[in-house]
Amino acid sequence: SFRTAFSNNLAVAYDCLSAGGRKKKPGLNGKTYSELLSQIGQEGGLPAEILSALLKKIQCRDHEAVPFDVFRYGVLTCFVLVEFMSKADTLFHILDGDKQSEQRVCRAVLDTLEEALTTSDVSVPTSYLEAGSKLGPDCLAIAMDRALQSTQPAAPMGQTQFLKEACLLFLDKVKPV
Numbered sequence: 001s002f003r004t005a006f007s008n009n010l011a012v013a014y015d016c017l018s019a020g021g022r023k024k025k026p027g028l029n030g031k032t033y034s035e036l037l038s039q040i041g042q043e044g045g046l047p048a049e050i051l052s053a054l055l056k057k058i059q060c061r062d063h064e065a066v067p068f069d070v071f072r073y074g075v076l077t078c079f080v081l082v083e084f085m086s087k088a089d090t091l092f093h094i095l096d097g098d099k100q101s102e103q104r105v106c107r108a109v110l111d112t113l114e115e116a117l118t119t120s121d122v123s124v125p126t127s128y129l130e131a132g133s134k135l136g137p138d139c140l141a142i143a144m145d146r147a148l149q150s151t152q153p154a155a156p157m158g159q160t161q162f163l164k165e166a167c168l169l170f171l172d173k174v175k176p177v
Contacts, residue, residue, distance in 0.1 A: 007072075010071070010072050010075060010076075011068070013075075014028060014068050014071050014072075017032055017033075017036070027065050027066075028065065028066040028071060029060075029062065029063060029064065029065065029066065030059065030060030030061045030062045030063060030064040030065075030066055031062035031063075032066075033059070033060055033066045033070075033071060033074065034055060034059040034060065034062070036075070037054075037055060037058065037059060037074050037075070037078050038051065038055060040075065040078040040079065040082070041054065041055075041078055041081070041082065044078070044079070044081075044082030044085075045082065045085070045086075046081065046082060046085060046167070047160075047163070047164065047167075049164070050081075050085075050164065050167045050168075050171070053168075053171050054077070054078065054081060054171060054174065057171070057174050057175075057176045057177065058073065058074040058077055058078075058174065058176070058177045059074070059177070060177060070177055073177065074177065077174055080170075081167065081170055081171075081174075084166070084167070084170050085163060085166070085167055088113070088162070088163055088166035088167070089159070089163060091109060091140075092106070092159050092162045092163065095109065095144075099158060099159050100156040100157065100158050100159070101156065101157055101159075101162070102147075102148075102154045102155070102156065102157070103154070103155040103156060103157040104147040104148070104150050104152050104154065104155075105144050105147045105148060106157040106162050107147065107157075108143040108144050108146065108147035109140060109143065109144065110162070110165050110166060110169065111143065112134060112135065112139060112140055112143045113135070113166055113169055114169045115134055116134040116135050117169055117170065117172075117173050118173075119134060
């Protein structure tokens, strides 16, 4: 299964990064761990501001030993945020293929994203189903329709702002190490 393969690959990566060398003591230190997280975020296209905020929550001090559970949490969080940003980008392009969309529609979608993120609870597997249903086309369409019926003036929201706000919603749910 995908989950087993990912866990096995994480264990191998952790072992490789933890291996001692001629000048390096065995064990994964915070510096190497933080560099890896930074590289994952950069290659995943995370904006510098978002990556910095994420690293503040999940990085370790350079000299600290990083246990496998912390390593797993940090790497998984980075990859999930990269994927989350990609999905948010796709969602923005569905709203309007241009670089801007109506702010009230974007706000409705961001509110729906926030509600879905609030619903999900790691300890309750069924909460993922509930969160996923909140992001279904029908729920999003209802939220966007309500926003379009609003009498507020139609101000634009840019793609960069939308992605930043979506990522900040995600970061708000990340537990610090």
